[in-house]
Amino acid sequence: MATIVQPPSVARHKARMEHGIWSWLNTTDHKKIGQLYLYTSLTWFLVGGLEALFIRSQLWSPNGHLVSAETYNQLFTMHGTTMVFLVIMPFSAAFFNFLIPLQIGARDVAFPRLNAFSYWVFLLGGVFMNVSWLFKAAPDAGWFGYAPLTTKAYSPGLNIDFWVLGLQILGLSSLAAAFNFITTIINLRAPGMRFMRMPIFTWMSFVTQFLLALSFPIITVAVTFLMFDRFFGTNFYTIAAGADPLLWQHLFWLFGHPEVYILILPAFGLVSEVLPVFSRKPLFGYSVMVYSGMLIAFLGFGVWAHHMFAVGMGPVADSAFSVMTMLIGIPTGVKIFNWLGTLWGGTLRFTTAMKFGIALIALFTIGGISGVMHASPPSDLQQTDSYFIVAHFHYVLFGGSMMGLFAGMYFYYPKITGKLMSEKLGNVHFWLTFIGMNLTFFPMHFLGLTGMPRRTWTYDANQGWEFDNRMATVGAFTLAVATLLFVFNWFRSMKTGKPAGNDPWGGATLEWSIPSPPPEYNFAELPNVTSRTPMWHGDPGPGPATYPAAFTPAPVRTASELGIVLPTPTMKPLIAAMGLGVAFTGVIWHKNYILIFLGAAIFVATLYNWLLTPLEPEHH
């Protein structure tokens, strides 16, 4: 065979395609896509946090005037929408992407190009939603967008248009990803990886995908109705035409409550990976953890109307939803106790990841308890729509989801980057976050119990609310400092961190058997799995001598050396997503049909071309 000498420009081009910015734009590698999700969510996390700082500064004193009422309403709407759809969900998606194939011993997800498409559509949705700020028309009717406030009659501006279309885009991304991961987990498990041997994070993610696949169609319907009302003059929510606004509420919460579990179950999964490793014990009650996750998800579809006790559904419905909601406390409690059981009798190593994991148990418990209080309608009628609820769900979402995600980020940092993250800075980050979180959200319990309504731009003096509001504001700024420190630590450790080797923590599952960062092909040879903790061989042992342990990485062979065929990098998912972007821009731009059809044409043509191109290069 004759050697072909490439001209330098071609070689440079090739290098760019493999390592530079292009390698991110055309990637179909689940690990790269996972990182794209992670960095994008981190960016939105900073944006959502900044919005929170504005909110807290406005509430620093009674009758504050830092921002106008209209701006405030945009801030809290975007804070909620951002943190739910652009932060916690995609942070979880980052872990789905990065971890699931590694944990089940696969080389990639089932549909790598669809996976890239999900990411690009998610990015588009986030940008679309936030571009509204530039037009001074950010969504302003709350993340729950109750009709009829969202209808044209009461919100004539572009604000709600951005929200409606943004949600549609994000829903598309979530649905595509859900089907992808369901297929991946069912079909791509390594030999011997039975369902009941799957790592618990993969299990919780698996359950989450079903929640996504079943609940997002509901919000899609609800939002489509609203979109039709706003763009084509239909009357699904038009009060003047006799519409019943409870239609929206039922649809929204039928999605919205499973959504809560979409936000929390992946974090539960991450913590269930972290605690055993640093306790040097297997997870206590593995099967019960799996079943309780399923039960939470199942019951999660039957409790939506507990968000609506104040709408007057009547005593029978109130009682039914109340009891259903209390029932969901049982599997949740079981999880808490099983985590305690995991710690019990272990030898605990307090790494930063472990601290965040333990913090989740401590803080989620508080959110869970206040949740049971809301399950009782007579009591809830005094609490709903007050700051007590704000306290409750921040304990669940910050104290639960974010703590779990931080635990996961510290735990998997070495696997993602190949470097060790500074535990010293991590420790400071943990304590600042823990203190800041409690300082911000605990006083909100008192604000709620002393009558302060939610979503209020301002409050009057002499109501006894100054002190608690000030504490919360101080806490919010503490959290901001903590988060900046985290970002600093993240990027600094990428430069200065010691190499991590395969397994800095003495991990139990397959992802720790391969180099960090994992090679493109993940596993040189697909593993044969014989237990739930394949890396422990029945005994976790004391783990590495120091935490975390630094290892000199072994040389990694390339895919072509090993003869592994990988999917061809392709820009088609990105181009298809851009087509959607053009179409949606056309919709918001006074229904510009030229743009709409142009975008749709790009989308359809790219999709057609994509479907006709094989995933992997053909063999010759």
Added chain:
Amino acid sequence: MTRHPRARWRRFVSFAPLLVLALAACGPDVPNSIFGAHSEHGHQVDDLTRFLLELGLGVFVFVEALLIYAVFRYRHREGGPPAQQIHGNTTLEIGWTFIPAVILAFIAIPTVRLIFQTQAEAPAGSLQVEVIGHQWWWEFRYPEFNIVTANELYLPKGRAVNFSLRTNDVLHSFWMPQLNGKRDLISNRTNHLWFTPDSIGAYNGFCAEFCGASHANMRFKVFVVSPERFAQYVAHEQTPPVYPLALDTAAKPAKVAKNAPPPPPPTIPLTQAQLNTGTWPTDSLPRWVVPATPLPAMLADTMPGDAARGAATFKTAPCIACHTIQGVSAGVIGPNLTHVGSRTTIAAGLYPNDHAHLVAWIMDAPVMKPGSQMMTLGQRMMGTGGLTDQQIADIAAYLSALK
């Protein structure tokens, strides 16, 4: 009161600091506390909430104590015993499934009982009050007495009150934390809520469902008064304000030189009903029901006005398109102003009802209250057209006189 069957629990869970903090939420420093409610249903809800809170604190202390114990007891020690390789424990796991279920049953039973009790039909003979939500103010109607008023609600102590709740636009929620739980106002529906206020007092009310720009400024005041005083209030509200009718002929066009002292207010004999307004005496308002919203600086300078001229101006001003003053105008978009002078606040509980605030409000309502559907009327703001400072001061004086 009979001894509460759950008093046992309270002894169990008298955990110090958190409980103290939570119960501190009853003091006068937190006037809108949901604890120590002032209605019959309120007391029962209060009991249930305390029970839940104490039970929750018990669970909290139990779980956190286990966690803290585990963290200290099982931390890694050099040369310590290796981790015990336990995969699970069926007895324990059944236990911590079953015990929470029992605890939840203890919550569910009183919950369901109280749901049916509070949502039963209102007792016969209860006072009917219609509540109509508007962006961003409250309309109150007493069909029994043919009274329409706004933003200030009078209730007699000891008589059940049955609210029927409607909205004129988007969703709102009717909440008086010191009296009872909230109930939403749903477009195209009528909701109900009833309770019996049982102590005299002045309370704050809030809109608790996000309703747009001035959701935070959609407040109201509730005055629970003695039945006698309530009867006086009703009689007063039913009396048409004689004032504007009498002035109809007396009014002269405004031709007063600037800086001239205002003419003395016209003397008009007031009826007995007007003297006994039955309204809450302004000088004994608790400080938390007096709004402290600062007056925007640009609107702070006011001149005195003349009520008689104001009455005449009002009739030709845009005011009449939206506001009703019995016998004068019949607008229905804004609050009924028939007895506006006897209210303690304006702009849905946002500002005290005095001359300076009234003037500023008429001059530029959207500055005073974001999104206000009452338009800017001051000539100062509008350039041409609108009302002059003197005209506005006159109207303000007139409105203040509508006791």
